Amino acid sequence: xxxxxxxxxxxxxxxxxxxxxxxxxxxxxxxxxxxxxxxxxxxxxxxxxxxxxxxxxxxxxxxxxxxxxxxxxxxxxxxxxxxxxxxxxxxxxxxxxxxxxxxxxxxxxxxxxxxxxxxxxxxxxxxxxxxxxxxxxxxxxxxxxxxxxxxxxxxxxxxxxxxxxxxxxxxxxxxxxxxxxxxxxxxxxxxxxxxxxxxxxxxxxxxxxxxxxxxxxxxxxxxxxxxxxxxxxxxxxxxxxxxxxxxxxxxxxxxxxxxxxxxxxxxxxxxxxxxxxxxxxxxxxxxxxxxxxxxxxxxxxxxxxxxxxxxxxxxxxxxxxxxxxxxxxxxxxxxxxxxxxxxxxxxxxxxxxxxxxxxxxxxxxxxxxxxxxxxxxxxxxxx
Ligand code: GLN
Numbered sequence: 001x002x003x004x005x006x007x008x009x010x011x012x013x014x015x016x017x018x019x020x021x022x023x024x025x026x027x028x029x030x031x032x033x034x035x036x037x038x039x040x041x042x043x044x045x046x047x048x049x050x051x052x053x054x055x056x057x058x059x060x061x062x063x064x065x066x067x068x069x070x071x072x073x074x075x076x077x078x079x080x081x082x083x084x085x086x087x088x089x090x091x092x093x094x095x096x097x098x099x100x101x102x103x104x105x106x107x108x109x110x111x112x113x114x115x116x117x118x119x120x121x122x123x124x125x126x127x128x129x130x131x132x133x134x135x136x137x138x139x140x141x142x143x144x145x146x147x148x149x150x151x152x153x154x155x156x157x158x159x160x161x162x163x164x165x166x167x168x169x170x171x172x173x174x175x176x177x178x179x180x181x182x183x184x185x186x187x188x189x190x191x192x193x194x195x196x197x198x199x200x201x202x203x204x205x206x207x208x209x210x211x212x213x214x215x216x217x218x219x220x221x222x223x224x225x226x227x228x229x230x231x232x233x234x235x236x237x238x239x240x241x242x243x244x245x246x247x248x249x250x251x252x253x254x255x256x257x258x259x260x261x262x263x264x265x266x267x268x269x270x271x272x273x274x275x276x277x278x279x280x281x282x283x284x285x286x287x288x289x290x291x292x293x294x295x296x297x298x299x300x301x302x303x304x305x306x307x308x309x310x311x312x313x314x315x316x317x318x319x320x321x322x323x324x325x326x327x328x329x330x331x332x333x334x335x336x337x338x339x340x341x342x343x344x345x346x347x348x349x350x351x352x353x354x355x356x357x358x359x360x361x362x363x364x365x366x367x368x369x370x371x372x373x374x375x376x377x378x379x380x381x382x383x
Pocket of ligand 1: 015016031032033034096169
C-alpha cells in the first residue's frame with residue numbers, strides 16, 4: 001500500500017535525532033533543551049502526595065481550577081494583568097500541544113501565517129498540516145534584529161496569524177518594548193491573531209524584562225500566549241504547560257484541545273498549584289540561569305568557538321567558522337561522534353537552510369557537565 005504523506009518534507013525532529021546520536025556515541029548532550037539537574041524534591045513529593053491521595057482520574061478538560069487560579073495570580077504578579085482563570089486559561093500537554101492546538105483551532109486552508117526564522121521546528125509543520133501557508137521572515141546573525149517595515153510587506157489580506165517567540169529559540173534573543181510597539185501598530189487595525197510562544201519567560205538576562213504579549217492591551221486582545229512548566233520547573237518530561245487567551249479565542253482553542261488530549265495529568269496539576277504559591281520558585285530563575293550562561297561562557301573561553309550574545313532562553317549560540325567550513329549539520333554530527341559534545345545546527349530552523357556556521361548549545365546543565373563539555377570544546381583546533 002502506498003501512503004501519501006500530509007507532510008512529505010518532514011523528517012524526525014532535530015532534537016530527537018541529536019539526542020539519539022549523543023546517546024549512541026556517549027557524547028555530552030548540550031543539544032536538546034532540557035536540564036540534567038533534578039526538579040524540586042518538594043514538587044516531586046507533592047505529586048506523590050496527590051497520587052497517594054487518589055487524584056488519579058481525569059482532570060477537568062480545561063485544567064484543574066486551583067491551578068488555573070494560581071496561574072492567574074502569577075500573571076497578575078508578573079505582568080499586572082487580570083486574567084479570568086475560567087474563561088482564559090487552559091492547561092496543555094506542554095507548550096508544543098498549546099501551539100499545535102492554537103494553530104489547529106484558528107488556521108484554515110489558504111490562511112497565511114508569518115513566522116520568524118530561525119523558528120522552533122514545530123511551527124511550520126503544524127501550520128501546513130491544517131492547510132495554512134507559512135510566510136517566513138528570515139533574521140540574520142549576529143543580531144537577528146527585526147526590520148518591522150520590511151515585515152509589513154509580508155502582510156496580506158490572507159494573513160491570519162503571526163507567531164512570535166520571546167526569548168527566541170534557538171537564537172536566545174528577546175523582543176524589546178520597541179518591537180512590541182511596532183507589532184501593535186502593525187496589527188491594530190486588522191483581525192490578525194498573535195500566537196506568542198513565551199516558554200522561556202523567566203530566563204531573561206542582563207537587566208532586561210520579559211516583554212509578554214499580555215502586557216500590551218492591543219496585542220493581548222488578539223493573542224494566545226503559551227507557557228511551559230517543564231522549562232520553568234526543570235521537568236520537561238511531565239509535559240505540562242498552559243495557554244492564556246481572551247474568552248473567544250480560548251473557546252475555539254478548547255474545541256480542539258478537548259479532542260486532541262482531552263485533559264492533562266491530574267496529580268501534577270494539583271502539585272503545581274501548591275508549588276506556585278511561592279513565587280520564589282520562579283522569580284530566581286533569571287539569576288540562576290545567568291550564572292549558568294556565564295559559567296559556560298567562561299569555560300569555553302580560549303576555544304575557537306565565538307559566542308553570540310544570549311539575552312534569554314537557556315541557549316547559547318556559537319560561531320564555529322574558525323574551526324571548520326563544513327555545513328553546520330555535518331559539523332554537529334562530527335562534534336558529537338568525534339569530539340563527544342552534542343549541539344544543534346541552526347540551519348535546520350530556516351526553511352531556506354541558511355547556514356551561517358552557527359550552532360546552539362543548551363546550558364541548562366550542572367556546572368560539572370558544562371565544565372566537562374567545555375574542556376572538550378577547548379581542545380578542538382582547526383579541522
Ligand atoms: N524545546 C526544546 C529545545 O528547543 C526541545 C523540545 C522537544 O524536543 N520537543 O531543545
